[in-house]
Amino acid sequence: MRTLANAPHPFKGTEIHTLPGGLTVVLKKDSTVPVVALQAWARCGAVDEAPRVHGISHGLEHMVFKGTKRRNAGEITRDIESKGGAINAATQLETTHYYIDIPSYGLDPALDVLADALTHPTFPEDELQRERKVILEEIHRRDDSPEATLWDEFAAALFEGTPYGTKVIGSVETVSNLSQKDLSDYFTAHYVPENLAVVITGDFDRAKTLKKIEKLFADLPRHAPPPKPVVTLSKKKPGFKRIPKPVELTYFAAGHPTPGLGHPDSVGLDLLADVLSGGASARLYQNLREDRQLVLSIACDYIPFSQCGIFALFGECFPDKADAALAAVIEEFTGMRKNPIRQAELDRARARIKSEWLQGSETPHGRASTLGSLHALGQIDVIETYLKRIDEITPAELTDLAFRHVDPSKFEVTMIVPEKKSK
Amino acid sequence: MISKALVPIRKKFSNGLTVLFLHTPTDPVSACHLFLPAGAGHESDRLSGVGTLSWALITKGTGRVDARHYAEEVESIGASVSAGATHDYSEISCHAIDDYFPRAMELMGEALFQPSFLEEEVAKERTALVAAISSKKESIFTVANEELNRRLYGRHPYGRPAPGNEKTVAGLRRAHIVNWHRSVVAPESAVLAMATSMPASQMLPVIESIFGPKAWKRSKATGLIRMTKTAIAVKPQKAVLTERFEQAYLLVGYPAPAVATKDYMALKVLNSVLGGGMSARLFQQLREQQGLAYDVGSFYASKQYGSAFVAYMGLQKDKLPRAKEGILAAFNDVVTKPVPKDELEQTKAYLKGTYILDHQTNSQRAHYIGWWEALGLGYAYDGKYVAGMNTVTSAHVQAAAKRVMGKPPVIIEVHPGKKP
Numbered sequence: 001m002r003t004l005a006n007a008p009h010p011f012k013g014t015e016i017h018t019l020p021g022g023l024t025v026v027l028k029k030d031s032t033v034p035v036v037a038l039q040a041w042a043r044c045g046a047v048d049e050a051p052r053v054h055g056i057s058h059g060l061e062h063m064v065f066k067g068t069k070r071r072n073a074g075e076i077t078r079d080i081e082s083k084g085g086a087i088n089a090a091t092q093l094e095t096t097h098y099y100i101d102i103p104s105y106g107l108d109p110a111l112d113v114l115a116d117a118l119t120h121p122t123f124p125e126d127e128l129q130r131e132r133k134v135i136l137e138e139i140h141r142r143d144d145s146p147e148a149t150l151w152d153e154f155a156a157a158l159f160e161g162t163p164y165g166t167k168v169i170g171s172v173e174t175v176s177n178l179s180q181k182d183l184s185d186y187f188t189a190h191y192v193p194e195n196l197a198v199v200i201t202g203d204f205d206r207a208k209t210l211k212k213i214e215k216l217f218a219d220l221p222r223h224a225p226p227p228k229p230v231v232t233l234s235k236k237k238p239g240f241k242r243i244p245k246p247v248e249l250t251y252f253a254a255g256h257p258t259p260g261l262g263h264p265d266s267v268g269l270d271l272l273a274d275v276l277s278g279g280a281s282a283r284l285y286q287n288l289r290e291d292r293q294l295v296l297s298i299a300c301d302y303i304p305f306s307q308c309g310i311f312a313l314f315g316e317c318f319p320d321k322a323d324a325a326l327a328a329v330i331e332e333f334t335g336m337r338k339n340p341i342r343q344a345e346l347d348r349a350r351a352r353i354k355s356e357w358l359q360g361s362e363t364p365h366g367r368a369s370t371l372g373s374l375h376a377l378g379q380i381d382v383i384e385t386y387l388k389r390i391d392e393i394t395p396a397e398l399t400d401l402a403f404r405h406v407d408p409s410k411f412e413v414t415m416i417v418p419e420k421k422s423k
Numbered sequence: 424m425i426s427k428a429l430v431p432i433r434k435k436f437s438n439g440l441t442v443l444f445l446h447t448p449t450d451p452v453s454a455c456h457l458f459l460p461a462g463a464g465h466e467s468d469r470l471s472g473v474g475t476l477s478w479a480l481i482t483k484g485t486g487r488v489d490a491r492h493y494a495e496e497v498e499s500i501g502a503s504v505s506a507g508a509t510h511d512y513s514e515i516s517c518h519a520i521d522d523y524f525p526r527a528m529e530l531m532g533e534a535l536f537q538p539s540f541l542e543e544e545v546a547k548e549r550t551a552l553v554a555a556i557s558s559k560k561e562s563i564f565t566v567a568n569e570e571l572n573r574r575l576y577g578r579h580p581y582g583r584p585a586p587g588n589e590k591t592v593a594g595l596r597r598a599h600i601v602n603w604h605r606s607v608v609a610p611e612s613a614v615l616a617m618a619t620s621m622p623a624s625q626m627l628p629v630i631e632s633i634f635g636p637k638a639w640k641r642s643k644a645t646g647l648i649r650m651t652k653t654a655i656a657v658k659p660q661k662a663v664l665t666e667r668f669e670q671a672y673l674l675v676g677y678p679a680p681a682v683a684t685k686d687y688m689a690l691k692v693l694n695s696v697l698g699g700g701m702s703a704r705l706f707q708q709l710r711e712q713q714g715l716a717y718d719v720g721s722f723y724a725s726k727q728y729g730s731a732f733v734a735y736m737g738l739q740k741d742k743l744p745r746a747k748e749g750i751l752a753a754f755n756d757v758v759t760k761p762v763p764k765d766e767l768e769q770t771k772a773y774l775k776g777t778y779i780l781d782h783q784t785n786s787q788r789a790h791y792i793g794w795w796e797a798l799g800l801g802y803a804y805d806g807k808y809v810a811g812m813n814t815v816t817s818a819h820v821q822a823a824a825k826r827v828m829g830k831p832p833v834i835i836e837v838h839p840g841k842k843p
Binding site: 009032033034035073074077078081082083084085086087088101102103106129130131132133134135137138140141143144145146246247248249278279280281286290293296316318344347348351352353354355356358359362363364419 | 449450451452482490491494495497498499500501502518519520547550551554555557558560561563666667668669670700701702707710711712713714715716717718737738739768769772773774775776777779780783784785
């Protein structure tokens with residue numbers, strides 16, 4: 001067992017245990033509210049899928065709730081909700097996680113349900129037939145969202161030909177063809193102790209809970225997980241895509257791949273994104289929305305994955321202002337030499353980040369999500385150094401980092417535009 | 424839910440402002456929520472949206488500093504100040520880590536009492552609000568729900584969207600904003616609720632200095648449209664809209680009573696029985712057993728002058744007949760048969776748990792105690808909510824279901840396709 005002894009509040013003293021079978025358990029006790037967050041993080045997601053079964057990580061996330069050797073589909077959710085808890089799950093490119101938020105008196109049954117679902121799922125054929133229809137509905141629903149379509153199309157263009165370009169939800173075709181055997185094979189390969197972490201934060205008895213986890217998860221198959229796909233980004237020319245949809249406004253994304261989590265500059269890239277658009281006083285908001293009135297909203301994001309990341313801008317504007325807005329975004333970067341990042345901008349970003357750090361971890365759910373996601377991406381120790389690093393970076397360093405890592409001439413651009421006005 | 428250890432101090436200023444101070448010693452994030460008893464429902468039809476626009480503007484410059492400098496001051500301490508309006512009330516709030524909380528409250532007070540409402544800022548935010556209203560057409564749920572509200576509430580203010588419509592907002596001018604602000608910013612019946620780890624001895628004088636009697640220009644809100652209870656029965660109707668979506672959407676709704684009326688608790692329980700979680704009947708029967716939809720559930724909002732009990736589903740058009748049949752059968756079941764005891768108990772446990780989960784942050788705690796107090800039920804209702812839920816019986820649920828669902832509903836269908 002090791003602890004995050006140098007982590008700031010509220011993560012200080014977080015315990016990381018590796019059980020004899022290889023399962024990781026992350027515990028952070030805090031009894032200030034009578035609530036506990038229980039999460040299981042699997043180090044697998046859309047990047048781990050073969051093209052024939054795209055969407056299987058997400059499909060499996062649905063199907064683990066559809067029956068075990070001891071419970072049928074309805075019983076899994078009922079056993080949690082009847083104790084006052086909420087249960088759900090989410091799939092991303094590199095991770096899949098399952099979460100239960102429950103008053104502390106419900107932790108024991110919650111642990112039992114989660115362990116049962118993750119160690120003994122049966123993937124009943126009739127349930128698969130029904131759940132496939134539900135997922136197909138989810139795909140149609142996603143297609144109606146301009147923001148979701150923008151992200152899917154942007155990521156696909158940015159990471160074309162690599163696993164990072166995979167649509168997490170899959171396609172109508174691949175989801176329609178997922179079989180019980182596909183699910184079972186994928187589960188057996190990826191849901192092994194080395195790939196899993198159980199995270200618990202909030203109000204619980206540490207020793208008793210740890211013992212219980214060891215017992216409940218003992219049946220996980222013990223073999224090495226498949227190797228992670230190695231991602232090599234192609235040196236393709238950046239593209240520009242306008243996608244007509246029945247929308248009123250134009251939605252755009254512009255950005256390119258960057259180093260990922262674990263790179264020495266990843267904290268700096270996070271800080272840079274906040275300096276540029278973290279609040280109403282940030283330069284992109286002020287210059288593009290307030291002064292030039294080219295956009296209705298603008299957000300700059302650094303999205304880190306384990307092998308690479310994305311530095312991108314996402315905006316909403318009136319359709320007739322889209323080209324000017326994009327040009328203005330590019331000017332903001334090219335003009336940074338003349339208008340470097342100032343100390344006051346950096347100080348405000350630091351204050352925002354520190355405040356958001358505390359607000360984001362105000363609930364056991366927030367704390368468990370931070371611990372679980374960083375562990376799954378192999379970077380849990382970042383918690384000990386993140387805020388320190390935020391305080392160390394100088395304006396000159398940050399400006400320099402922007403020039404080293406962000407090149408607007410290489411921006412991939414995707415726009416969702418109103419159907420009638422598409423060019 | 425307020426635990427026994429967390430009971431707010433309640434103070435009433437001589438001008439009518441009620442202050443609730445909740446001491447939460449271990450939470451490093453503090454929150455303050457001010458409720459004013461004037462919302463979008465108190466606007467005239469012609470000026471619909473004036474509240475939403477006014478509140479968007481209070482952080483866009485004050486008598487002392489312009490919008491940019493105001494934002495810089497707020498963000499330099501990692502704080503946030505925001506404001507908005509529902510139909511029933513307006514809510515202005517701030518959050519900050521403890522060290523900066525008194526300063527965040529000063530900045531919130533400055534935005535509330537001294538907004539500059541400069542013409543150029545009014546024009547900018549009006550454009551942004553019109554765009555936001557226009558982009559609501561991209562959400563199939565919003566399209567369906569606004570149609571349902573029009574049909575359920577008719578000319579009652581609940582029948583129109585709280586942010587107004589494109590036409591009314593486009594017609595709003597600075598004078599409308601100034602008048603609205605002058606009319607509604609009044610302490611009588613207002614409630615300021617705070618949850619913080621800072622001691623009362625330190626924070627109550629801060630509240631007094633910022634929100635005390637001297638801060639307010641007038642004591643009572645004036646010139647507001649008086650809201651009345653919504654109709655409890657409407658003509659059964661079905662509306663079919665054709666919009667450019669991939670999916671279809673279905674809403675089945677009934678007029679329902681307001682918050683804290685006789686059937687309120689029973690209907691909250693019923694809402695959980697039918698559509699409150701993944702083990703609820705609509706989710707189990709229509710999604711899990713038939714695979715008809717991804718999005719399915721029900722809602723019964725806590726509103727002051729009347730509400731609606733609504734089931735919703737997003738699905739493929741060819742599944743609409745089965746979905747409608749399934750929803751109506753689920754409604755008929757609760758009208759004709761009592762909810763079995765074990766299901767009722769499980770539902771109550773679910774509601775109790777979700778209520779606890781919904782009170783984990785200081786912002787949530789301040790919001791809830793302030794809201795119950797602003798409704799006139801008193802902050803202590805927050806603690807009584809779960810206890811009240813526990814007294815609900817199957818007979819009461821069935822009786823409430825009969826009163827609400829014993830008549831034909833209003834049905835809204837959104838079909839995918841080209842607009843006619």
